[in-house]
Amino acid sequence: MHIRLLTLLVFLLVFPIFSNSIEIRCYAGLKYVVGQEVLQDTENCDAILGMGESYCYKFMEETSLNEVVKMGCSSFFCNGIRNRCMETDLLGMRGTLCCCNDRHYCNSSRLSVPILLSVFLFFVLLF
Template sequence: MCRCSSVILGVLFVSAASLECHLGYSLIKGSTIGDETKVCEKDTDFCYNATAPLLTVSIFQKAGCNGLICQFVGDGCEQRDILGVPVKFCCCKNENFCNRGNMTNVAQRAR
């Protein structure tokens, strides 16, 4: 009985520690990143969603798992100008697939 409980607790811990995120990119304004998903590899990973305007008719959007940049952003969004282009970068780990769309579940932070 004790051995079975240990196995069940181990399985629950592994499934709880594995964050699943949307994965992909889009270049066309109004389109989505698609249906691909990824299970993040590390406990320190966050789901992210980055968007930047390209010309006047296109928006670049990329989503996936990231631990490095999201260490500095945490759960939230930041907008930075990179070479004169406003880039919005959002990170979250509060639930699976939290990096969908415009990340309405993430608090906006001004910097």
């Protein structure tokens, strides 16, 4: 009985230490040109050596000539930002960096307005 209680106590004390380093799945991809689709793949992200937390990120830079979107996972860039967005310079580009680890694929692209509008018009014309 004491062994079970001791085992449970050790588990309850040790599990929270490692729970932040659990793997998270993120979209990974890159887009350089306005109108181009984001080339998306997926990747499993682990914290480096089990230390800290893993985050999915999405970096967006828009200029008059192009739009850059970079998605992936990082514990380095996102440890200070955590689950929010901020304006920043990243690798010589100025844009918005959003980091999250609240669910798998949290750095996904949202449906664009033209797609939603097309679906809406399709159903309006159908009926």
